Amino acid sequence: MNSFFQQVYDLVAQIPSGKVVSYGQVAQMLGHSRAARQVGWAMRCCPENLPWQRVVMADGSIAGGDFADMRRFLLQNENVTFLPDGRVDMAACRWSGDSGADIE
Numbered sequence: 001m002n003s004f005f006q007q008v009y010d011l012v013a014q015i016p017s018g019k020v021v022s023y024g025q026v027a028q029m030l031g032h033s034r035a036a037r038q039v040g041w042a043m044r045c046c047p048e049n050l051p052w053q054r055v056v057m058a059d060g061s062i063a064g065g066d067f068a069d070m071r072r073f074l075l076q077n078e079n080v081t082f083l084p085d086g087r088v089d090m091a092a093c094r095w096s097g098d099s100g101a102d103i104e
Contacts, residue, residue: 060087
């Protein structure tokens with residue numbers, strides 16, 4: 001397996017219920033600030049047990065094509081809050097990693 005993909009999976013596995021991160025945030029946390037698209041590719045073929053629904057677009061939009069509705073449902077069940085326009089409220093739900101404080 002691609003070692004970058006494994007790093008993505010290891011990080012995503014740590015995202016707690018009720019929190020989300022963006023693809024770009026994952027890339028930045030791994031020290032690859034310009035690798036958001038590669039994070040997306042990693043998530044397209046991620047292991048089944050990974051909380052894949054917790055990785056969203058930077059503006060809180062939910063990607064996922066045919067799985068967008070399922071992703072929204074899973075996030076709602078984790079008490080993730082949404083803005084009136086349907087995007088995840090990133091200010092309220094963004095996970096910052098192991099520090100516990102949200103990053104802007």
